[in-house]
Amino acid sequence: MSTSATHGLGSPAAITRHAILLITGALILIPFVWMVSLSIKPPGEIFHASFSFWPKQFYGIENYTKALTEAPLPRYMLNGVFVCTMIVAAQVLVCAPAAYALAKLEFPGKNLLFAMVLIALILPHEVLSLPLFILGYQIGVLNTYAALVFPYVVSPFGIFLFRQFFKTIPDDVIHAARLDGLSELAIVWRIMVPMALPAIIAFGIFSVVGHWNSLFWPLIAVRDQNLMPPPLGIMAFKNEEAGNDYGPLMAASTIVVAPLIIAFLSAQRWFVEGLTGGAVK
Amino acid sequence: MAGITIEKIEKTFGATPVLREVSLKIADGEFLTLLGPSGCGKSTLLRILAGLEVQTAGSVAIGDRVVDGVRPKRRDVAMVFQSYALYPHMTVQDNMSVPLRMRRLTAWQRLPLLGRFLPGTKATAAEIERDVIRTAKALGIGHLLARKPGQLSGGQRQRVAVGRAMVRQPAVFLMDEPLSNLDAKLRVQMRAEIKELHNRLGVTFVYVTHDQSEAMTMSDRVAVMLDGELLQVAPPQEIYADPDDRRVAEFIGSPKINMLEAKLRDAALADAAGTSFTVAADAGPGTALTVGIRPEAFHLVETGGPNVLTGAVRLVEHMGSDLFVHLNVPGTEHPVVARLLAERAPQIELGQTLHLGVRPERLLIFAADGKRLRPQGHAGAKVLPIKERMQ
Amino acid sequence: MTIASSMPERAADPTGAAVVPKMLRRQRIAEAFVAWSLAGPALVLLVTMFFLPVFAVFAIALTDWQFGATTLSFIGMANFREVLADEGFRASFANTIFYVVIVVPGTIVLGLAIALLIESGKSCRAFYRAIHFLPFMATLTAMAIAWEALLHPTIGLVNQTLAGLGLPTANWLRDENTVLPVLAIIGIWQNLGYAMVLFLAGLKSIPQDLYDAADIDGADLWFDRLRTVTLPMLGPVTMFVFIVVALKAFETFDTVQVLTQGGPGHASEMLLYTLYRESFEYLRTGYGASVAVVFLFIVVALTLIQARVMDKKVHYQ
Numbered sequence: 001m002s003t004s005a006t007h008g009l010g011s012p013a014a015i016t017r018h019a020i021l022l023i024t025g026a027l028i029l030i031p032f033v034w035m036v037s038l039s040i041k042p043p044g045e046i047f048h049a050s051f052s053f054w055p056k057q058f059y060g061i062e063n064y065t066k067a068l069t070e071a072p073l074p075r076y077m078l079n080g081v082f083v084c085t086m087i088v089a090a091q092v093l094v095c096a097p098a099a100y101a102l103a104k105l106e107f108p109g110k111n112l113l114f115a116m117v118l119i120a121l122i123l124p125h126e127v128l129s130l131p132l133f134i135l136g137y138q139i140g141v142l143n144t145y146a147a148l149v150f151p152y153v154v155s156p157f158g159i160f161l162f163r164q165f166f167k168t169i170p171d172d173v174i175h176a177a178r179l180d181g182l183s184e185l186a187i188v189w190r191i192m193v194p195m196a197l198p199a200i201i202a203f204g205i206f207s208v209v210g211h212w213n214s215l216f217w218p219l220i221a222v223r224d225q226n227l228m229p230p231p232l233g234i235m236a237f238k239n240e241e242a243g244n245d246y247g248p249l250m251a252a253s254t255i256v257v258a259p260l261i262i263a264f265l266s267a268q269r270w271f272v273e274g275l276t277g278g279a280v281k
Numbered sequence: 282m283a284g285i286t287i288e289k290i291e292k293t294f295g296a297t298p299v300l301r302e303v304s305l306k307i308a309d310g311e312f313l314t315l316l317g318p319s320g321c322g323k324s325t326l327l328r329i330l331a332g333l334e335v336q337t338a339g340s341v342a343i344g345d346r347v348v349d350g351v352r353p354k355r356r357d358v359a360m361v362f363q364s365y366a367l368y369p370h371m372t373v374q375d376n377m378s379v380p381l382r383m384r385r386l387t388a389w390q391r392l393p394l395l396g397r398f399l400p401g402t403k404a405t406a407a408e409i410e411r412d413v414i415r416t417a418k419a420l421g422i423g424h425l426l427a428r429k430p431g432q433l434s435g436g437q438r439q440r441v442a443v444g445r446a447m448v449r450q451p452a453v454f455l456m457d458e459p460l461s462n463l464d465a466k467l468r469v470q471m472r473a474e475i476k477e478l479h480n481r482l483g484v485t486f487v488y489v490t491h492d493q494s495e496a497m498t499m500s501d502r503v504a505v506m507l508d509g510e511l512l513q514v515a516p517p518q519e520i521y522a523d524p525d526d527r528r529v530a531e532f533i534g535s536p537k538i539n540m541l542e543a544k545l546r547d548a549a550l551a552d553a554a555g556t557s558f559t560v561a562a563d564a565g566p567g568t569a570l571t572v573g574i575r576p577e578a579f580h581l582v583e584t585g586g587p588n589v590l591t592g593a594v595r596l597v598e599h600m601g602s603d604l605f606v607h608l609n610v611p612g613t614e615h616p617v618v619a620r621l622l623a624e625r626a627p628q629i630e631l632g633q634t635l636h637l638g639v640r641p642e643r644l645l646i647f648a649a650d651g652k653r654l655r656p657q658g659h660a661g662a663k664v665l666p667i668k669e670r671m672q
Numbered sequence: 673m674t675i676a677s678s679m680p681e682r683a684a685d686p687t688g689a690a691v692v693p694k695m696l697r698r699q700r701i702a703e704a705f706v707a708w709s710l711a712g713p714a715l716v717l718l719v720t721m722f723f724l725p726v727f728a729v730f731a732i733a734l735t736d737w738q739f740g741a742t743t744l745s746f747i748g749m750a751n752f753r754e755v756l757a758d759e760g761f762r763a764s765f766a767n768t769i770f771y772v773v774i775v776v777p778g779t780i781v782l783g784l785a786i787a788l789l790i791e792s793g794k795s796c797r798a799f800y801r802a803i804h805f806l807p808f809m810a811t812l813t814a815m816a817i818a819w820e821a822l823l824h825p826t827i828g829l830v831n832q833t834l835a836g837l838g839l840p841t842a843n844w845l846r847d848e849n850t851v852l853p854v855l856a857i858i859g860i861w862q863n864l865g866y867a868m869v870l871f872l873a874g875l876k877s878i879p880q881d882l883y884d885a886a887d888i889d890g891a892d893l894w895f896d897r898l899r900t901v902t903l904p905m906l907g908p909v910t911m912f913v914f915i916v917v918a919l920k921a922f923e924t925f926d927t928v929q930v931l932t933q934g935g936p937g938h939a940s941e942m943l944l945y946t947l948y949r950e951s952f953e954y955l956r957t958g959y960g961a962s963v964a965v966v967f968l969f970i971v972v973a974l975t976l977i978q979a980r981v982m983d984k985k986v987h988y989q
Contacts, residue, residue, distance in 0.1 A: 014793055018795075020789055021800045024786060025803040028807060028865075031807075031815055031818045034822050034829055046827060047827055051829070051832065094714050098710060098713070100710060102711065105707040105710075106700070106703060107707035113711060116718055117718070120723070123722055124923060124968070124971050126923065126944055126947065127726070127947075128722065128725040129947075129948075129951070129952075129964075130729060130961055130964060131724070132725055133951075133952070135720070135725070151721055153717055153721070154714050154717035154721055156718065170364055172362040173366045175331070175362070175366065176366035178352075178354065179333070179353045179358070179360050180380040180383055180445075181379075184706045194371075195369060213812060215813050215929065215930075216925050216926075216948065231811055231814065234811075234813055234814055234817065246821055249817060253814035253817050253818055254814075256811050257814045260811065261810060264802070271809065275809065276866070335696045335699045337693070349695055350695045
């Protein structure tokens with residue numbers, strides 16, 4: 001579609017393109033802008049309905065302080081970081097060796113195992129939440145960090161993605177490694193995983209974004225405020241304390257959204273690949 | 282001390298036989314080339330030697346040790362792959378260190394982070410570094426140690442692959458078409474370097490290639506393979522001048538050997554292409570034979586007669602020192618190609634009739650089944666029935 | 673000529689030939705052992721985290737078990753009959769369909785239009801792509817709170833703007849006529865960047881040759897090019913985006929939970945919210961499991977369609 005690109009910035013078509021995209025972009029950004037705007041306004045200005053983005057009286061410090069102190073927001077954030085780290089680490093640890101076996105080794109039951117991976121790939125986690133809740137109850141991990149992590153320690157998508165990538169690594173490299181004296185497990189961690197680093201990073205982003213943002217399972221798995229990841233925490237904050245105290249609530253929302261947005265803006269390509277890579281392949 | 286003894290190796294993939302009863306003895310310190318077209322099984326044989334594939338039947342011994350079922354790591358062999366198979370995420374130095382680290386450090390010492398604090402790790406690691414640097418310098422890649430394979434040229438990568446194999450001083454070097462990814466000029470240069478390396482190290486080299494010039498220039502002996510069979514194992518000159526099999530004669534040599542279909546008239550004469558050739562064959566009149574004549578075996582003669590081919594010049598190719606003359610000879614399927622000295626050029630015109638003579642001892646006679654028929658008294662060879670094949 | 677004359681004694685042993693197939697077998701067994709020990713943890717976890725739970729959902733759906741109860745009995749399809757007869761579930765199901773029917777075409781049309789616009793020029797591509805993709809990865813729970821502020825009946829920007837223009841205002845999230853369309857708009861807002869990125873990838877894969885050919889054939893206006901080359905070539909991608917967005921729409925939960933709790937009445941209740949509330953708030957375990965089964969059937973059906981489409985796409989190339 002290079003229809004009018006050749007005519008440069010000044011042509012009517014190019015101006016129309018920029019105009020439309022700027023308008024749609026602005027519409028898309030309204031919720032973000034409004035959120036930040038409210039987070040720096042004093043209550044009086046918020047309820048005194050106005051269009052201006054910038055407040056007459058800057059109230060950001062008060063709102064953000066309140067958000068960080070009245071709710072255990074730093075705690076929520078740390079919970080989110082901890083849970084996401086544990087999940088991604090466990091997933092790579094479990095999935096990479098399995099993916100290597102599926103991609104490069106011959107063994108009876110291989111097709112069955114791969115079929116299981118594909119079936120598990122279809123199953124939405126929400127459907128499994130009830131039995132997983134019961135399982136968590138039985139093994140006594142509900143309302144702990146373990147409850148937030150255990151359903152996700154194996155990722156069918158991770159196995160699938162790594163397998164695809166490992167398959168593109170030439171067999172000669174594995175043969176060379178065997179001649180060099182590496183064990184199969186060492187081949188996985190010293191050769192395959194470093195060579196598949198792009199896929200691992202893309203998967204890591206996919207996984208972190210998914211679990212940082214997820215509300216459904218944490219809502220079921222934990223009740224203790226000290227264990228809540230950010231989405232659940234901010235919901236609790238809204239329901240209990242802030243209510244209609246929009247300033248601190250918007251400040252809290254901004255803090256929760258900010259890390260991923262900043263990460264996304266600084267590594268756009270990786271994020272787009274991570275979040276759509278699985279879909280395109 | 283590590284010769285290789287290959288005894289009746291067979292390999293089938295599914296129902297397809299890839300190797301049929303291949304037997305071969307390679308002497309310690311020998312440079313042996315497995316030569317054949319792609320798909321002839323030469324790479325499979327090499328992989329079986331390395332232990333990367335397991336044979337369906339037969340046995341391999343390296344030195345005095347039967348290595349069937351022994352893991353690649355424990356065979357004391359190193360391999361250079363066609364694709365080099367360097368680890369792209371490691372520097373040249375790390376690539377070359379891997380085989381040493383795996384052998385000289387214990388599993389505990391190799392542990393990330395922790396391992397370096399164990400007793401002895403530091404000394405061994407320094408030793409490894411020293412060996413790697415020495416090997417790299419010997420190969421002229423000392424200045425590349427900090428780079429990654431992606432930053433190297435084809436020739437440099439090739440040297441790193443050789444270095445990775447060389448650094449652990451194996452008893453046997455296996456090379457799987459190591460030069461085929463290089464451009465023509467570099468290939469000639471590396472050919473010489475590998476040969477020098479062999480002279481210097483004095484260990485056994487098994488070299489797989491489809492390129493006859495590599496095989497001819499580098500090897501002590503060449504093993505010609507076709508369709509999973511060893512056709513002939515001999516020094517390069519012998520493979521060329523004294524082939525055991527029609528397929529060997531046709532595979533080696535450029536331009537290709539001229540093959541004329543002939544019928545035996547009596548025990549000493551065969552008719553082909555409108556003339557008769559002096560042959561020695563212990564078979565009845567009327568037996569079909571093939572007469573093979575290397576292009577350079579021809580010389581110009583004045584008139585026709587026995588052992589002289591007559592035909593019209595169809596094409597002349599000037600090669601500098603030589604001249605390739607293509608002749609339409611009645612009664613032959615393909616033009617006959619002769620290689621003549623370049624000073625003959627002024628005498629030869631297109632369409633002109635030429636007489637090409639050949640001395641009887643330079644004729645290569647093959648039976649209908651492709652086996653070579655040798656004249657009586659030929660060095661070490663029997664007349665019919667066909668000389669016993671290798672193995 | 674060199675022939676193998678003497679092998680070391682072990683190999684010359686006449687039984688040597690019989691030993692080798694055993695060796696081959698042993699090597700296969702060794703490889704299988706290694707493979708299974710590498711894949712073992714994943715297998716065990718796949719079974720416990722995916723396969724046993726799926727069977728359990730079906731099993732629970734056939735009983736009257738309530739979470740915490742010590743007894744249960746098999747009641748066959750009674751749960752499903754109850755679910756299907758339940759007004760609340762019917763509303764939830766109808767709402768979900770309504771929501772999907774708005775979100776999917778809206779997301780596809782807008783995502784495609786923006787992708788085409790971005791790709792039609794060279795400048796600022798990354799910038800526009802980033803802006804439009806932003807909502808897809810922002811934490812929806814937090815953004816829902818921002819939307820709530822926007823839609824606030826008195827101080828929200830939406831009503832202020834409408835009032836300023838002299839248009840009628842509404843209590844968007846408390847009015848049963850507006851709540852579902854508003855949630856759908858949020859759904860489109862969130863997903864259109866995703867569709868856009870997929871379309872951008874699809875557009876990149878159209879070979880320039882086809883445009884050149886269309887040029888020579890006389891289709892040189894942008895509309896003609898769109899009709900003769902771009903849209904037909906995007907067919908498979910569009911089908912794919914359709915399914916992926918539909919799956920995402922069916923799985924909508926966060927906005928309902930944060931903004932409406934299914935209200936007013938049942939006006940904004942959707943399948944996943946019903947599943948959550950019945951299973952974990954009302955602890956009607958058997959009923960919840962039945963809803964899960966229904967939901968699973970929808971998702972699996974959509975995924976199977978997708979697999980068919982992807983198959984076709986492969987043949988297409």
